[in-house]
Amino acid sequence: xxxxDSKLRAELADLGIEIRSGTSMSELTSLGIGxxxxxxxxxxxxxxxxxLALLDRNQIPYKFLGGGSNLLIGxxxxxxxxLQLAKPDPEIVIEGNLAHVxxxxxxxxxxxxxxxxxxxxxxxxxxxxGTVGGALRMNAGAYGMQIGSYxxxxxxxxxxxxxxxxxxxxxxxxxYRHTSFAPDDMMLAVxxxxxxxxxxEVLQGIRICNEKRRSSQPxxxxxxxxxxxxxxxxxxxxxxxxxxxxxxxxxxxxxxDRHANFFVNAGQASAKDMLTLIADVRRRxxxxxxxxxxxxxxxxxx
Ligand code: EPU
Numbered sequence: 001x002x003x004x005d006s007k008l009r010a011e012l013a014d015l016g017i018e019i020r021s022g023t024s025m026s027e028l029t030s031l032g033i034g035x036x037x038x039x040x041x042x043x044x045x046x047x048x049x050x051x052l053a054l055l056d057r058n059q060i061p062y063k064f065l066g067g068g069s070n071l072l073i074g075x076x077x078x079x080x081x082x083l084q085l086a087k088p089d090p091e092i093v094i095e096g097n098l099a100h101v102x103x104x105x106x107x108x109x110x111x112x113x114x115x116x117x118x119x120x121x122x123x124x125x126x127x128x129x130g131t132v133g134g135a136l137r138m139n140a141g142a143y144g145m146q147i148g149s150y151x152x153x154x155x156x157x158x159x160x161x162x163x164x165x166x167x168x169x170x171x172x173x174x175x176y177r178h179t180s181f182a183p184d185d186m187m188l189a190v191x192x193x194x195x196x197x198x199x200x201e202v203l204q205g206i207r208i209c210n211e212k213r214r215s216s217q218p219x220x221x222x223x224x225x226x227x228x229x230x231x232x233x234x235x236x237x238x239x240x241x242x243x244x245x246x247x248x249x250x251x252x253x254x255x256x257d258r259h260a261n262f263f264v265n266a267g268q269a270s271a272k273d274m275l276t277l278i279a280d281v282r283r284r285x286x287x288x289x290x291x292x293x294x295x296x297x298x299x300x301x302x
Contacts, residue, residue: 001060001081003038008058012040015047015054018086025073025082028065030129032222032265033274034073035302039065041086045164045188048157051083063300064186066134067106070224074302075271085133085188094119097194098152103133103187107140115206120197121150123205127213128225133187139174143209148174153191159184177229177296218258222265227278228293236293237261239285250277271301 003009003019012019018041025034040062042048055062061080065071084104091105094117101110110132111122124143125135132147134140139148151169158165159182173180181187213219228236240246240260248255249266251273256262263277282293 001037001077001079003040003060003081005058008054011054012051015051016043017041017047017051018043023082025068025078028082028084029068029071029073029224030222031072031224031269031274033075033269033271034071035076035078035271037078038081040081040083042083043086045085045155045157048186048188049163052157052159052162055081064184066103066137066187067130069128069130070134070138070297072224072271072274072297072299072301074300076302078302097196099192099194100189101132101192102189103131103136105132106130107132107135111206114192114194115197115199115202118196118199118202119194120202120205121145121194122147122192123202124209126206126209127219132190136187136190137179137181137185138177139179141177143212146174146176147192148172148179150192150194151190152193154187155189156181157186157188158182159186164188216259218256218262218264221256221262223256223262224297226259226261227263227295227297228261228282229296231291231293234291235261236285239289239291239293240281243284243288245281245284248277248281250274250280253277255281275299275301 020039022036023039024036026032062083063080065082065084087104088102091102092113093100099114107130111126124145128140135147139146154167230236237260245255246257246260252267252269253273254264254266256264286292
C-alpha cells in the first residue's frame with residue numbers, strides 16, 4: 001500500500017514521520033520473507049495518537065513492526081502500511097537498579113549494556129534477536145527466565161483509549177510467550193528493575209547461554225526462532241524431530257537440521273512456501289500425537 005496523497009504526506013512530515021516508500025519487508029524480517037509496502041518511521045512517541053487518527057481519517061490500514069524477528073509477513077504488494085519506531089539517542093538510561101529502555105532498542109545490546117553497569121538477570125535472552133518492545137509484548141524467555149519478571153513499568157500507546165499510558169508491572173500479566181497487552185497496543189518504553197551482579201559474573205552467564213544456543217539452534221540461518229509454542233509438558237521441537245521431519249522442505253522453506261522447531265529460509269522462500277510447510281508439519285504432529293500445535297511466530301498474511 002502506498003501513501004500517495006501529497007496533503008497527507010505533508011501532514012505526516014509535520015509529525016516528524018519519515019516515509020520510506022516501497023520497502024521490502026524481506027529486508028526487515030529475520031526470515032527474509034515479506035512483500036512490499038510503505039514504511040513510516042516514528043521519531044517522537046508523542047506524535048502517535050495524532051498519527052493514528054490521521055491514518056484512520058484517511059482510511060489507511062497499518063501494522064506496527066518491532067524488530068521483525070518473530071514474524072512471517074505475506075508476499076506481494078501488502079494491503080497495509082508499516083509503522084516502526086526510530087531508535088532514539090540514548091536508547092537506555094541506567095538509574096541504580098533501574099534500566100529505562102526504549103522499545104526500539106536491540107534486546108541483545110540492552111542485555112550487554114546493563115551487564116556493563118553490573119546489572120544481571122537477563123543473561124538468558126542474549127542471542128534472542130529483536131527489539132525490547134517485541135520481547136516485552138511476547139514475554140520472550142529462554143533458559144528458565146522471562147523478561148516479564150523484571151518489568152517495573154511500561155509506557156505504551158493504548159489503542160482502546162487512544163492515548164499514551166504508563167502501566168505498572170503488577171498491572172500486566174506475563175505468561176509463557178503471552179501477555180495481557182491488547183493486540184493493537186504499541187510498546188513504547190519499559191523500565192526494568194534488575195538485580196545487581198558483577199559484570200564478569202553476568203558475562204560468564206552470557207557465555208554459557210551463547211554456547212548452549214550455538215550448539216542447539218541454527219543461528220547463522222534466516223529464521224523466526226521457534227515456529228510453535230511448546231504444548232504444556234512437551235516439546236514441539238522433539239515431537240517434530242521424532243517424526244523424522246528435519247530437512248522437510250517446501251521450496252526454500254525448510255525444517256532446520258539442527259533444531260526441528262526452527263524453520264529456515266534456505267534461499268528465496270516465499271511466505272506461501274513457509275505457511276504450507278508450517279501447516280504440513282502441524283497436521284503431521286496432530287495425526288501422530290493428537291496435539292494441535294499453536295503458532296509462536298506471528299503471521300501477517302496479506
Ligand atoms: N529436541 C529434540 N530435537 C530437536 C530440538 C529439541 O529432540 O530438534 C529436544 C532437546 O534435546 C530437548 C528438548 O527437545 O530435550 C527441548 O529442546 P530445547 O532445549 O532446544 O528447548 P525448546 O523447548 O525447543 C525453548 C524455547 C526457545 C529457547 C529454548 C532455550 C519455545 C517454543 N522455545 O526451546 O525459544 O531458546 O527453550 O531456553 O519455548 C523462541 O521462543 O523462538 C525460542 C527459540
